[in-house]
Amino acid sequence: MITHxxxxxxxxxxxxxxxxxxxxxxxxxxxxxxxxxxxxxxxxYGTARISSNYIVKAFCNNPLEKEKKIALTFDDGPSIYTLEVLELLKKYNVKATFFCIGKKIEKHPEILQKVIDDGHLVGNHSYSHSKFFDFYTEATIREELQKTDALLEKFTSKKINFFRPPYGVTTPSIGRALKITGHNVIGWNIRSLDGGTKNQELIFNRIIKRVCPGGIVLLHDTASHSVLVLEQFLQFLQQNNYKVTSVEELLNLKAYEN
Known part of the structure; x- marks a missing residue:
């Protein structure tokens, strides 16, 4: 394996x-x-591609899974659209993992509480999700992770183990910070690109072409078009006999520690 x-x-x-x-x-x-x-x-290439494991080990799927099982993940919330996502997940009896931004937790604590109450998992997605996050020092990155952990742990009452780097970029500074915080990096192998385009047909077709056993899907709970695509996708999974399982079960990793 090529590493930094x-x-x-x-x-x-x-x-x-x-x-x-x-x-x-x-x-x-x-x-x-x-x-x-x-x-x-x-x-x-190595820093921009989370699945390369160039800087840190990232869990992007379970290649050993042979059954039709995948995991759903949502980035950048909580937001007002998270409530619509939760309604759809409840309708289809599906559990997901939400990678939350610290400053948005502060803005919408009641929405995060509903995420927890509905039985979904949560993970750390940094405090600021700054465009300059990749250029932060190890100390600043560690501070962001710890600050967001503290916010999440008010709701989980357990230590947060999962972290997803903003934009999926990893750097040596991020790697050094993670050695101290001890988070497991959760990536994906099915990227919807719903954060970059509002074209629902394009997003939907992109996802279903990549669906495979053991996959982890990346969506966002921050816009109406993502909610509309989610319902189409949940219908597709149901019609094609796919089971949505938790990231914990798919990867055999714990989201929290007591």
């Missing part, structure tokens, strides 16, 4: 080798540029 540590060691060794060659044989400096660009490309 292995890549860093390799390219440091490569650059040292190139320096020796330059000193001995005077090689073209273009080789240094090629090496640096290659290093940058690998790092950009």
């Amino acid at each position: 540590k292995k890549v860093t060691i390799f390219f440091i060794s490569l650059l040292l080798f190139l320096f020796l060659l330059k000193a001995d044989k005077g090689i073209n400096e273009l080789w240094f540029l090629v090496a640096i660009l290659a290093w940058l490309a690998i790092n950009i």
